[in-house]
Amino acid sequence: MxxxxxxxxxxxxxxxxxxxxxxxxxxxxxxxxxxxxxxxxxxxxxxxxxxxxxxxxxxxxxxxxxxxxxxxxxxxxxxxxxxxxxxxxxxxxxxxxxxxxxxxxxxxxxxxxxxxxxxxxxxxxxxxxxxxxxxxxxxxxxxxxxxxxxxxxxxxxxxxxxxxxxxxxxxxxxxxxxxxxxxxxxxxxxxxxxxxxxxxxxxVPLPPSAEWIVIHSGVRHSHQTGSYPERRRECEAACALLGLRSMRDLEGAGRQEVLSRIAELPPPLDARARHVVTENDRVLAGVELLQDGNMRGFGALMKASHESLRHDYAVSVPETDLLVELADAEEAVYGARLTGGGFGGSVVIAAQAGAGRQVAGRIAERYRGHCGREAAVLLP
The missing domain is CATH 3.30.230.10 (Ribosomal Protein S5; domain 2)
Structure with a gap:
């Protein structure tokens, strides 16, 4: 469009x-x-x-x-x-x-x-x-x-x-x-x-100790084309092999049992399923951390989520990885990750309240220096 x-x-x-x-x-x-x-x-x-x-x-x-x-x-x-x-x-x-x-x-x-x-x-x-x-x-x-x-x-x-x-x-x-x-x-x-x-x-009210930054990598993505539909098909194939209606049905079983069942899937279906199951765990843990105002803990989950999207789900691109890397190097940043469907798009960064504008400006400037692309700061 x-x-x-x-x-x-x-x-x-x-x-x-x-x-x-x-x-x-x-x-x-x-x-x-x-x-x-x-x-x-x-x-x-x-x-x-x-x-x-x-x-x-x-x-x-x-x-x-x-x-x-x-x-x-x-x-x-x-x-x-x-x-x-x-x-x-x-x-x-x-x-x-x-x-x-x-x-x-x-x-x-x-x-x-x-x-x-x-x-x-x-x-x-x-x-x-x-x-x-x-x-x-x-x-x-x-x-x-x-x-x-x-x-x-x-x-x-x-x-x-x-x-x-x-x-x-x-x-x-x-x-x-x-x-x-x-x-x-x-x-x-x-x-x-x-x-x-x-x-x-x-x-879930957001902690006042955090400020959220959103930066667009300048790489456009589309849900209709590319690998997004392919990821859905891979998840459906993984469910079929596991005899499940959806990945959510893995929730009740013991943790080790779930992960060992996933490990028996052929690649890349094993990695796709592992991302979905561990990402669900991160959301549930993340809600509790936000309610407790624990932004250090939430930031660590964001980093783990990005690694999972990058390696297990394979939806990141070098530009979004670079933005996350530049964000993680900033002292005032709790955590950063790719957000949305991937294959381009934006990253979301949790920073200390009051630091957002300066941090976002530095990341965008370094990003341009590293890859020559313009990053658009959408928040703050």
Whole structure:
């Protein structure tokens, strides 16, 4: 998708809804991007995840029409591609950014909700391809705005489920449900502890002793292409050989028994399964450490998680490894890890409160010196 992120300053420069559609919107909604503090590639394996919402958001405005036409404008694509339209009930995948809007109306229609045509304006400051859930933020914001305009009886958790359905079935990205849940239900200042097997969740307040840094490596990733679907297939193959429905079924057995069963799998399935099982353990331990305010302990788990993503799950790239290495060399850093699906994207760093800006600036500067790429500091 050729979306690009914008800043709050850019957003003010866009044509507003009235300039685009010559009337006022009936509803508006927004959804944040997210950064995952712990628990990557566990969500589609029925495991535990620990993301938090970001200040970057996607904003959607909607006005209903009397016909079946949906007209959409996005501020995040080149002006020549900014306007799109289609008819309800005739949604067809175009391999284009409008697929996300079509996915949202198709998912609502499948849920037997009565829809009408609409005019839609989208602007976002969540960077795409950065591993920060730009597509989930877009779908959740779209569904929230449509729900509000049409006065549909749809809960926030329902919005998350519909957004997940839209992305997996219409867009064709085989993602888990973590992103949609945190984008729909997360709270600023808290981590969102989610059991993806039951969708039970808890808001975990973040310790005031920590400041979070998010740096985009400049290497874009995509969930639809590349090795992300391959990792899912490897996990399914591992489950089939172990006689399990999902990796989560390994939870009850004794630790050694689980690891010895995994060790008998052929490579690389053994390593993939080992990552999922140990990452679930890290999420559960991480929640307790955050509740105790133990950032040294949480930072050590972040390092272990990155090593597991790098070696057992093989989803890191030299650029994200370099960012983590540069972060770990900083005295004020508790820990750092790749965040999101991998194959590029961003890293998340836990630093001492008040040190974030200086630490992030130094890491970005050294990163440029080492590999010649520009790193974008997204938080703070």
């Amino acid at each position: 050729s979306h690009h992120a914008t800043t709050a300053h850019d957003i003010a420069a866009y044509p507003d809804f009235t300039q685009l559609f010559h009337r006022l919107p009936d509803a508006l909604a927004y959804a944040p991007g997210r950064v995952n503090l712990m628990g990557d590639h566990t969500d589609y394996n029925g495991g535990y995840v620990l993301p938090m919402p970001l200040p970057q958001e996607t904003h959607v405005e909607v006005a209903l029409r009397q016909d079946r036409t949906v007209r959409v404008w996005s501020g995040n694509v080149e002006p020549a591609q900014a306007h799109r339209d289609y008819r309800l009930g005739e949604e067809r995948r175009r391999q284009d950014w409008v697929d996300y809007v079509q996915a949202a109306t198709a998912a609502l229609a499948r849920g037997t909700h009565a829809l009408s045509g609409m005019d839609v304006r989208v602007v976002s400051s969540v960077p795409p391809g950065a591993g920060l859930a730009s597509s989930a933020a877009l779908l959740v914001a779209l569904l929230h705005a449509m729900r509000n305009a049409l006065r549909l009886d749809v809960s926030d958790a329902d919005v998350a489920r519909l957004a997940h359905l839209a992305e997996t079935e219409f867009v064709g990205a085989p993602v888990g449900i973590m992103d949609q849940m945190v984008c729909a239900l997360g709270r600023p200042g808290s981590a969102f502890f989610l059991d993806t097997a039951t969708l039970a969740y808890e808001h």
